[in-house]
Amino acid sequence: MKRYILYSIFLGLIWCFVHGTVNFNNFLIGALLGPIVIRPFRSLYGFENKISYMNIVRKIPKLIRFFYVLFIEIIKANVMVAKIILQPKIDIKPGIIAVPIRTKTDVGITAIANTITLTPGTLTIDVSDNKEVLYVHAIDASDPQGLCDSIRDDLEKYVLEAFE
Amino acid sequence: MNISMTHLPILLVAVPILMSALMIFLRSNPNVQKWLNVSVSFAMMLISIILLLQVWNGGIQVYEVGEWGKYGIVLVADLLSSGMVVLSSLVSFLALLYSLDYIEGRSLNLTYHPLFNLLVAGLNGTFLTGDIFNMFVFFEILLLSSCGLVIANEKGGVTKSSDKMEATFKYLILNMIGSIVMLIAVASLYATVGTLNMADLSVKISAMTAAGTLPWHIYAIALLFIVVFGNKAAIFPMHYWLPDVHPTAPSPISAMLSGVMIKVGAYGILRIFFLIFRDALFLLQPIIILLALVTIIIGAVSAVGQNDVKRLLAYSSVSQIGYIFLGIGIGSVYALTAALVYMVNHAIAKSMLFLTSGGIIHHAGTRDMRHMGGMNKTTPIMSVAFLIGAMSISGLPPMGGFVAKFILFDAGLRAEYYIPVAIALFFAVFTLFYMFRAWLLMFWGETRDVEEYGEYSSHKPSLMIVLPIVSLAALVFIFGVYAEPLIVLAQAIAEQLIDPQPYIDAVMTRVVR
Amino acid sequence: MIEIELIQDVISTFLLLVGAFFVFLGMVGLIRLPDVYNRLHATTKIGTLGAFGVMLSIVAKLGLEPIGVKAITVGLFILLTAPVAAHMIGRAAHRHGVGLCKESVIDEYGKEYKK
Amino acid sequence: MDSFNVITAAIFLPFIFAGLVPVMEKLLKQRIGWFAVATALACFILIGMAAPGVIEEGHIVQGTIPWIPSAGVDFTIYADGLAMMIGFIVSGIGVLIMFYSNGYMSKTEDLKRYYQYLLLFMGSMIGMVFSGNTIQLFIFWELTSITSFMLIGYWRHKPESIYGAIKSLLLTASGGLAMLAGFLLLGNITGSFDLTAILNDPQVINTIKEHELFLIILILIFIGAAAKSAQGPFYIWLPNAMEAPTPVSAFLHSATMVKAGIYLVARIHPIFSGTEAWFILVSGTGIITMLVAGFLAFRQTDIKGILAYSTISQLAYMMTMYGYTTHHEPGIGVAAATFHLLNHATFKACLFLVAGIVAHEAATRDIRKLGGLRREMPITFIIACIAGLAMAGIPPLNGFLSKEMFYESSIEMGASIGGIFTFLIPAFAVLGGVFTFAYSIKLIDGIFLGERDKEAIPHHIHEPPMTMLIPPAFLAFLIILFGVIPSLPTHYIIEPAVSGILLETAHLHVKLWHGVTTSLIMTIVTFILGILIYTKYDRIAAWQDNFNMKNPRISINYYYDRTVDSAKGNAFRFSSKSQTGSIKLYMIAMLLLMIALIAIPAAILATNIVPSQLNFDIPPYEAILLVLLIVAALSAAILPKYLPAIIALSALGYGVSLLYIYLKAPDLALTQILVETLSTIIFLLAITKIPQKYKEKISLSVFTRDILIAITVAASVFVVLINATQGIVDPFASLSHYFIDNSLLLAGGHNIVNVIIVDFRGYDTLGEISVMCLAALGVYNLIHSRSEE
Amino acid sequence: MNSLIFDISITFMVIAIIPCIYRVIKGPTIPDRVIAVDAMTTVIVVILGIYSYMQESAFFMDVALVLAIISFVGTVTISKYLDEGAVF
Amino acid sequence: MTTIITKTITKICIPLVILFSISLLLAGHNNPGGGFIGGVMFVSVIALAYVVFGLRHIKTFFNPDWAKWFGFGLTLASLTAFSAMMFGHNFFRSAVEFVHLPLFGEIELVSAGLFDIGVYFVVIGSLLFIFKNVGDDNE
Amino acid sequence: MNNFLLTLTISILFGIGTFLILRRDMIKVIIGLSVLSHAVNLLIVSAGVFENGKVPIITGSGHGGEVTGTIYNDNLVEGILAPIVSAGTHVEFVDPLVQALVLTAIVISLATTAFILILAYRIYEEYGTTDIRELRRLWG
Numbered sequence A: 001m002k003r004y005i006l007y008s009i010f011l012g013l014i015w016c017f018v019h020g021t022v023n024f025n026n027f028l029i030g031a032l033l034g035p036i037v038i039r040p041f042r043s044l045y046g047f048e049n050k051i052s053y054m055n056i057v058r059k060i061p062k063l064i065r066f067f068y069v070l071f072i073e074i075i076k077a078n079v080m081v082a083k084i085i086l087q088p089k090i091d092i093k094p095g096i097i098a099v100p101i102r103t104k105t106d107v108g109i110t111a112i113a114n115t116i117t118l119t120p121g122t123l124t125i126d127v128s129d130n131k132e133v134l135y136v137h138a139i140d141a142s143d144p145q146g147l148c149d150s151i152r153d154d155l156e157k158y159v160l161e162a163f164e
Numbered sequence B: 001m002n003i004s005m006t007h008l009p010i011l012l013v014a015v016p017i018l019m020s021a022l023m024i025f026l027r028s029n030p031n032v033q034k035w036l037n038v039s040v041s042f043a044m045m046l047i048s049i050i051l052l053l054q055v056w057n058g059g060i061q062v063y064e065v066g067e068w069g070k071y072g073i074v075l076v077a078d079l080l081s082s083g084m085v086v087l088s089s090l091v092s093f094l095a096l097l098y099s100l101d102y103i104e105g106r107s108l109n110l111t112y113h114p115l116f117n118l119l120v121a122g123l124n125g126t127f128l129t130g131d132i133f134n135m136f137v138f139f140e141i142l143l144l145s146s147c148g149l150v151i152a153n154e155k156g157g158v159t160k161s162s163d164k165m166e167a168t169f170k171y172l173i174l175n176m177i178g179s180i181v182m183l184i185a186v187a188s189l190y191a192t193v194g195t196l197n198m199a200d201l202s203v204k205i206s207a208m209t210a211a212g213t214l215p216w217h218i219y220a221i222a223l224l225f226i227v228v229f230g231n232k233a234a235i236f237p238m239h240y241w242l243p244d245v246h247p248t249a250p251s252p253i254s255a256m257l258s259g260v261m262i263k264v265g266a267y268g269i270l271r272i273f274f275l276i277f278r279d280a281l282f283l284l285q286p287i288i289i290l291l292a293l294v295t296i297i298i299g300a301v302s303a304v305g306q307n308d309v310k311r312l313l314a315y316s317s318v319s320q321i322g323y324i325f326l327g328i329g330i331g332s333v334y335a336l337t338a339a340l341v342y343m344v345n346h347a348i349a350k351s352m353l354f355l356t357s358g359g360i361i362h363h364a365g366t367r368d369m370r371h372m373g374g375m376n377k378t379t380p381i382m383s384v385a386f387l388i389g390a391m392s393i394s395g396l397p398p399m400g401g402f403v404a405k406f407i408l409f410d411a412g413l414r415a416e417y418y419i420p421v422a423i424a425l426f427f428a429v430f431t432l433f434y435m436f437r438a439w440l441l442m443f444w445g446e447t448r449d450v451e452e453y454g455e456y457s458s459h460k461p462s463l464m465i466v467l468p469i470v471s472l473a474a475l476v477f478i479f480g481v482y483a484e485p486l487i488v489l490a491q492a493i494a495e496q497l498i499d500p501q502p503y504i505d506a507v508m509t510r511v512v513r
Numbered sequence C: 001m002i003e004i005e006l007i008q009d010v011i012s013t014f015l016l017l018v019g020a021f022f023v024f025l026g027m028v029g030l031i032r033l034p035d036v037y038n039r040l041h042a043t044t045k046i047g048t049l050g051a052f053g054v055m056l057s058i059v060a061k062l063g064l065e066p067i068g069v070k071a072i073t074v075g076l077f078i079l080l081t082a083p084v085a086a087h088m089i090g091r092a093a094h095r096h097g098v099g100l101c102k103e104s105v106i107d108e109y110g111k112e113y114k115k
Numbered sequence D: 001m002d003s004f005n006v007i008t009a010a011i012f013l014p015f016i017f018a019g020l021v022p023v024m025e026k027l028l029k030q031r032i033g034w035f036a037v038a039t040a041l042a043c044f045i046l047i048g049m050a051a052p053g054v055i056e057e058g059h060i061v062q063g064t065i066p067w068i069p070s071a072g073v074d075f076t077i078y079a080d081g082l083a084m085m086i087g088f089i090v091s092g093i094g095v096l097i098m099f100y101s102n103g104y105m106s107k108t109e110d111l112k113r114y115y116q117y118l119l120l121f122m123g124s125m126i127g128m129v130f131s132g133n134t135i136q137l138f139i140f141w142e143l144t145s146i147t148s149f150m151l152i153g154y155w156r157h158k159p160e161s162i163y164g165a166i167k168s169l170l171l172t173a174s175g176g177l178a179m180l181a182g183f184l185l186l187g188n189i190t191g192s193f194d195l196t197a198i199l200n201d202p203q204v205i206n207t208i209k210e211h212e213l214f215l216i217i218l219i220l221i222f223i224g225a226a227a228k229s230a231q232g233p234f235y236i237w238l239p240n241a242m243e244a245p246t247p248v249s250a251f252l253h254s255a256t257m258v259k260a261g262i263y264l265v266a267r268i269h270p271i272f273s274g275t276e277a278w279f280i281l282v283s284g285t286g287i288i289t290m291l292v293a294g295f296l297a298f299r300q301t302d303i304k305g306i307l308a309y310s311t312i313s314q315l316a317y318m319m320t321m322y323g324y325t326t327h328h329e330p331g332i333g334v335a336a337a338t339f340h341l342l343n344h345a346t347f348k349a350c351l352f353l354v355a356g357i358v359a360h361e362a363a364t365r366d367i368r369k370l371g372g373l374r375r376e377m378p379i380t381f382i383i384a385c386i387a388g389l390a391m392a393g394i395p396p397l398n399g400f401l402s403k404e405m406f407y408e409s410s411i412e413m414g415a416s417i418g419g420i421f422t423f424l425i426p427a428f429a430v431l432g433g434v435f436t437f438a439y440s441i442k443l444i445d446g447i448f449l450g451e452r453d454k455e456a457i458p459h460h461i462h463e464p465p466m467t468m469l470i471p472p473a474f475l476a477f478l479i480i481l482f483g484v485i486p487s488l489p490t491h492y493i494i495e496p497a498v499s500g501i502l503l504e505t506a507h508l509h510v511k512l513w514h515g516v517t518t519s520l521i522m523t524i525v526t527f528i529l530g531i532l533i534y535t536k537y538d539r540i541a542a543w544q545d546n547f548n549m550k551n552p553r554i555s556i557n558y559y560y561d562r563t564v565d566s567a568k569g570n571a572f573r574f575s576s577k578s579q580t581g582s583i584k585l586y587m588i589a590m591l592l593l594m595i596a597l598i599a600i601p602a603a604i605l606a607t608n609i610v611p612s613q614l615n616f617d618i619p620p621y622e623a624i625l626l627v628l629l630i631v632a633a634l635s636a637a638i639l640p641k642y643l644p645a646i647i648a649l650s651a652l653g654y655g656v657s658l659l660y661i662y663l664k665a666p667d668l669a670l671t672q673i674l675v676e677t678l679s680t681i682i683f684l685l686a687i688t689k690i691p692q693k694y695k696e697k698i699s700l701s702v703f704t705r706d707i708l709i710a711i712t713v714a715a716s717v718f719v720v721l722i723n724a725t726q727g728i729v730d731p732f733a734s735l736s737h738y739f740i741d742n743s744l745l746l747a748g749g750h751n752i753v754n755v756i757i758v759d760f761r762g763y764d765t766l767g768e769i770s771v772m773c774l775a776a777l778g779v780y781n782l783i784h785s786r787s788e789e
Numbered sequence E: 001m002n003s004l005i006f007d008i009s010i011t012f013m014v015i016a017i018i019p020c021i022y023r024v025i026k027g028p029t030i031p032d033r034v035i036a037v038d039a040m041t042t043v044i045v046v047i048l049g050i051y052s053y054m055q056e057s058a059f060f061m062d063v064a065l066v067l068a069i070i071s072f073v074g075t076v077t078i079s080k081y082l083d084e085g086a087v088f
Numbered sequence F: 001m002t003t004i005i006t007k008t009i010t011k012i013c014i015p016l017v018i019l020f021s022i023s024l025l026l027a028g029h030n031n032p033g034g035g036f037i038g039g040v041m042f043v044s045v046i047a048l049a050y051v052v053f054g055l056r057h058i059k060t061f062f063n064p065d066w067a068k069w070f071g072f073g074l075t076l077a078s079l080t081a082f083s084a085m086m087f088g089h090n091f092f093r094s095a096v097e098f099v100h101l102p103l104f105g106e107i108e109l110v111s112a113g114l115f116d117i118g119v120y121f122v123v124i125g126s127l128l129f130i131f132k133n134v135g136d137d138n139e
Numbered sequence G: 001m002n003n004f005l006l007t008l009t010i011s012i013l014f015g016i017g018t019f020l021i022l023r024r025d026m027i028k029v030i031i032g033l034s035v036l037s038h039a040v041n042l043l044i045v046s047a048g049v050f051e052n053g054k055v056p057i058i059t060g061s062g063h064g065g066e067v068t069g070t071i072y073n074d075n076l077v078e079g080i081l082a083p084i085v086s087a088g089t090h091v092e093f094v095d096p097l098v099q100a101l102v103l104t105a106i107v108i109s110l111a112t113t114a115f116i117l118i119l120a121y122r123i124y125e126e127y128g129t130t131d132i133r134e135l136r137r138l139w140g
């Protein structure tokens, strides 16, 4: 039930967004439709797990911070790749590096993988079966260890805070 | 009651569509499904007859779907379309009865009923529509439903499923090209005339001709419809799919295809050319006559070489559709009458023959006539039925086919098309030869070699299989000895075709929202 | 009021042009970069930002009318899915046997994957 | 009952009673034959009831019941003397044959079927002769062909029966089609199919004679007659028809059905005679057939074989005589022919019945094995002698009389032409008579005289039961009666018939003895030559055998067999050439037709194929997109592997949807985008199990051809489209005005396209979703229709 | 002014499709082609954005969202097909 | 099998796209969209789920009889069209009604909307029916 | 008046599609049919008759389009064939009808393509090849 309410809230928002008009009526329609839509798929959403609203509320500032960092990183990433593309002669040392991660939850792994992709010069190719290692393609793979460290220190920290 | 009587045209299309949907829900109750479908199909047949009578007595009926007049889609029941609907309803009712014991149970239960209903809807929709784009839509319904039905499983499984696949593929590819051609024609027509309503098109094109502003490409568009409908009717050079598809389909479906479906092409030519492109008839007629003759020849000669009874019947259909188109090509009222009479007679006789062939195949366990023989003793009903059909197709009295051939030749000679008639007549001998050869091969002679081909099935054909065959055979005979009503009807239809003003008036004189 | 509109116009036009420019750049990268993986960098990152930029420009110009909300939805959706799509393609490419370009220096995934 | 009704009853009685046979069979069991006898007798009596008026008063029974008035076909009775005569022959001999069959047909046979067919035949034959409408005549005519077919194939398991049946059907029924064409042309000239209208009006006959199609009509109708009467090249079916039970042969293939052709010639005599064409065609065919068939009879060893050839030859007599004509005297041989027709029916039926007796008792029909039966079956012997001698033309039997008349008319005809024909035509007639004489004697000699081969037929042979003896005896009686008292048949039968043919009252004076005339001398010559030939009979037969062995190609049968035997093979060769199974060729045929159908009006009607005013104004981004679309499509065409091609296709699809956006169609763009992706998924699903096995190597010639077709298709579409998009021709406008104006007003929707889809043209959409359902159901069938699992 | 920006940006975007089509043809690998089509959809989304921007109507935004979603579906499907040789 | 990353994102997409498809369905009469487009959206997201989680896995908890869906859709569409007859009108005669509903406010109820819902179900049912059957067969 | 280049492009697409359906590989043939259906859909759209209109969605709640002076009652006696509009009447929108027609055509083509693809899949199963030249068990 708790989950239903949570999803109702989310889906109410989503309805507003896909519908294009954000108002209470629309939110309510979405919130009512939400459980119906989600119900057939409930085994995907871990309905058996307990959740606490307080946790979620507590994480909101951290999420915002995460997105802020992410945004900055994306800009940097773009500028960097743009530079490479605009070089008269493309001179790069790409490669795929195994990056160990600490995150364990699905959402966390997804978040960090996506973040890696959106940030400078790196792109997640795969996650190992035991969910411990991300394989990351880097445009500049001349220093694998340095890359691993920067991911661990800069990005994973925010992800862990926001999602775990 | 009075109100519902005005809805007849739409009922003939919409009820089968609704039925097909319900059939999906009734999958768990095969018996309910079966008998509901049969009774509705019977009702459809009655409705179609009532509609024809209404049109006969009260003139052309126009049904505005959605009450949008010519801006929406209208259904027009004139004598031609309601006559065709009667034909299709009759054949489909009988084919459905036949299917109940012929089609493999699971297939029947799961997909056959809905597909069959949509086939019926497609046929009725095509015949009744007064809108040219809507005709395209119903053509697609016809196409896909027939494809789905061709690959339906029959009991016994005489036809290899690979054959069905191959035939369906060829059928589908060629018809998809036909559909594309149709869309080109319809769109170009709209771009020049600004309407899709057939009566409206007719009025406007006539007006353009009168004013001398009809652009030449309208003639090209008109002729493109030969490809469209010729493909449905399987006239040369678009006949190639027919000898593959008709034999591989389950027999009741073969009956529907050969009996009614290919007539859709003939109907289309009649409708489009005699209503809309009257000014292009002078171009159409020589082309159609030429194609018809080649069709007659190819079908007749090829049929002679067949060992497969259903393939022989299919080639015979090719040849026979050539005769129908010959009548259309000649184009006088009398020739059109002949073509229509021919159409009806061929529909009934060929459906009957295909249904009979189903019984034969069931009995012999093969389609190869060389592996049959002496079956007159074991399946006397099939023997008589096939003989009646063979006589009719060969144009021997006292069967309906004779009357049709006789009027057709008469009309051709009256219009002084001596050489086409001579050719047609000459190849009628081929018809006689291949039909009787088939009959003799299957029913006369020594009983086949049991050691090589096995015993004949000892199952007696069930009532559901015999009844449709007998009814159709009776009709073949009745149309032979008492053809007058049919001819009078056909003549009335032909006159309506030659003078489409009543049709136009009925459609165009409407109050629109 | 007029000034606000002007500022809105300028910002939105700027965002639009920058977005379009980045997208364009990404496509140039698609031609110029040496292998699948590097090209993925170009299209996912630059393309995404470009698209996001254009969406933002719509918001900037038209506010949160239905169109703006929808623009945000589109932008977020792209942001959400583009990396996943890139990940799927890259992974499939590697497992499909597409090697890295000759300039590449390391392939730890190849070692892992081939085990 | 007036005569019209009586004759109508006589026509339909056999049909109805044939329908009753199965019921009666339950009642009568094996005595069902007597039911048939009764039916035939009833017909005879019915015709007899109408006869007095026709015979005594020269009155012609005419009447019409509308049947298919809209096609000009009515049920019309035209009963004149000719029709009466044939009617009597048919029903009379019918009585005898059915009577005889009671003895002949084994009780284990399928008697029901046998009598049904016989009755149906009889009805058809009666219907044919009384037909006053050409189409009606044709219908009954074809019915006799079909019943004959069924009766020849009575023993359905025998290959010979099947061969004979199909041969007779093919030849007679297709001859019938030619005749139908003739009738149709005739109908076109006269404006109706009513025979009475023609026969009653000399004016109409004149019109026909002067018409340009006269000769063609004559030939067409004559083909029908000749095929039916086994004349000319069509004779070949008759010998094989002997596979039928012997009573059937007697009835159909000697006495009645084969006379249908002769009847037809007689019937159309007033219309066509008096012309050279008539003489050349009818008499020419007759003379040749008479000589050839008479000669060929020698080779036969089967009694029925001899009789068959003799029948052909005798029918040819009649044909020849009916063909004798001049402008001044159209009917030189009519009386003779008509008389011979009657006589032939009596003696030939009688001979067949005798043959049946012999075969029945001796269990063989081989003339080489038979012999000396005169001792064991004296009555039969006497009957056979009467009939055989009548055929040979020995006085005082009826055959003598008609042969005399044949000679007389031949002399007259020869004289009227003059020149060499003065002698030639009578000479041919005599030669025909000589052959007839020889084989007639052979028949009697071979069966009854001499000694028989005791090894072949060891058992004792005795006379048949009375049921089989009475009918031939009765016929023998008639033979003598007609011979001795010729005025009896001439007055009551022949004169009315001849009047019917010539359309004027005829008086005949036929006597056994009218002095030493040229014809009598010819008869004597005939006998002398006949005896001479008979002494060489076996040698001629042997020579024929030998000749036939060495020259198999000099035989019409050879060509018939070859045509029929190779028909299937040739047809299959043809169909495998046209129906190659290659779908590519099928497509090309269709595309070429499409191109041609655009090219024809373009060539005939177009003043300028591409309109002079063209719009090249296009924004650059749209132009680039168009180029990209073409490139994407090209790459879909060029990329050899499936997946790249599919990806290129989806690029094309996205490009197209972008174009839809440019063309201001967001709904379309949306739909296109969605459909594109779904098709890609379905493509992937489909190719999941299809490994790409080969790469097509296109040879230069195929490539050139395909490219040419593609370019031509593109060009034709271009031409149509560029013309069509010149805008709606003034003063008309598009339906769309209505939709735009009323979408919101009447249907309450802002999105006009959607409103059209769900409302204005919602019916289309109903169809469209039906198609979706169909695809789903069809796919289910596809997946679940594996051959064997 | 607006229409100039419109023309320029749209033209640039259409030019940006050229590399995509180039990759679709050239490849060299199938993933390259997938990327190209995916990139092409991104460009079209941007074009739709520009249209919406210029015409100030939301019609094209719906198209854009649909395109974004469906292109994701398509890419994932093809990738899985490439990877496993099966779709579902 | 696909990765955890894809699965997680797909989980987000499923309700989002379904809601979007419903929104497109309802908006169709006045905006781009409608039954077909909405339906295909729905199909695409279910197909995505099939792809990402595997058809077999999805079937363990979500396995509707898609044939009934398109059967229902076709029934609904044709009954909508038939319903006009009950009011003495022709087949497919449409009706527009403005009603006030508590949550939605003044909304426009169009009979054609009901028809569009039929279309929606037909599209979903038939396409997913095909996908499921072929997908099952592929295994 | 329609654009020349658009018409040309559509025709070229027809040509390419035609070339493709004449190939030996079934899948290629089906791809060809898809190209042809794109071409024909574009053809239908280009058959629209109003020039330079906007998206056919009525914005605002007012009466859509300008008053065109169209007569909507057919009267054959008076020779009126509705709608008769004086030539050059301006309409605000592009032709919505052709778009509706194309929508129908697209959906139908999707259904048909789906069917034929699965058919090809089954044919491969039965014949072990996608070469239509080997798809010739039915002949003669």
Ligand code: NA
Binding pocket: C081, C082, C085, E038, E041, E042, E068, E071, E072, E075
């Ligand atoms: Na994407």
Ligand code: NA
Binding pocket: D675, G034, G037, G038, G106, G109, G110
């Ligand atoms: Na398509």
